[in-house]
Amino acid sequence: MKGYYKNPEATAKAFTEDGWLKTGDLGVIDKNNRLYIKGLVKTMILGSNGQNIYQKEIEARLNKMNYVLESLVVKRNQGLVGLVYPNYLEIEEKGIPLSDLDKVMSKNRIELNKMLARYERIGSIEIIKNKFEKTEDSIVKRSLYV
Numbered sequence: 001m002k003g004y005y006k007n008p009e010a011t012a013k014a015f016t017e018d019g020w021l022k023t024g025d026l027g028v029i030d031k032n033n034r035l036y037i038k039g040l041v042k043t044m045i046l047g048s049n050g051q052n053i054y055q056k057e058i059e060a061r062l063n064k065m066n067y068v069l070e071s072l073v074v075k076r077n078q079g080l081v082g083l084v085y086p087n088y089l090e091i092e093e094k095g096i097p098l099s100d101l102d103k104v105m106s107k108n109r110i111e112l113n114k115m116l117a118r119y120e121r122i123g124s125i126e127i128i129k130n131k132f133e134k135t136e137d138s139i140v141k142r143s144l145y146v
Contacts, residue, residue: 045075051119061115065108067091074146079123083145085131101127
C-alpha cells in the first residue's frame with residue numbers, strides 16, 4: 001500500500017518514518033528469533049507495575065474452561081475481571097442448577113489463575129446473561145463492557 005487516496009494525514013499516521021506500515025499488532029521475539037503476535041496495542045492492558053497483559057491470551061484459556069461459551073477480560077478498579085457468557089445449553093444438558101453457576105465459575109477462575117502469571121490473574125468472574133454484542137465482522141464490541 002502506498003497510502004490513503006487523497007489523504008496524506010491518514011497516510012502519515014499509518015506509516016513509520018522509514019516506510020513500515022503500523023498494523024497495531026504487538027509481538028515478542030524469542031531467543032530463536034521467532035516472532036509471536038500477542039495481541040493488539042488497543043486491546044492490551046497495562047498492569048499496575050507496567051506489565052503488558054494480553055486479554056486475548058487470557059480469554060482463549062478462559063473460553064476452554066467448563067461451561068464457558070465466550071468471555072472478555074476487562075480492567076476494573078485496578079484489577080482484572082472475566083466477563084463470561086456461559087454455555088447455557090451444556091449447563092442444562094448436565095443438569096446443573098443455575099443457582100450453582102457462581103460456584104462453577106469460581107472453580108474456573110481458580111483453575112485459570114493457576115495457569116497465569118500473578119499480574120494476569122482474574123479477581124472475579126461476572127456472568128453475562130446475553131451474548132456479547134458484536135460488529136458485522138463478529139468482533140465483540142469491547143468498549144460496551146469496559
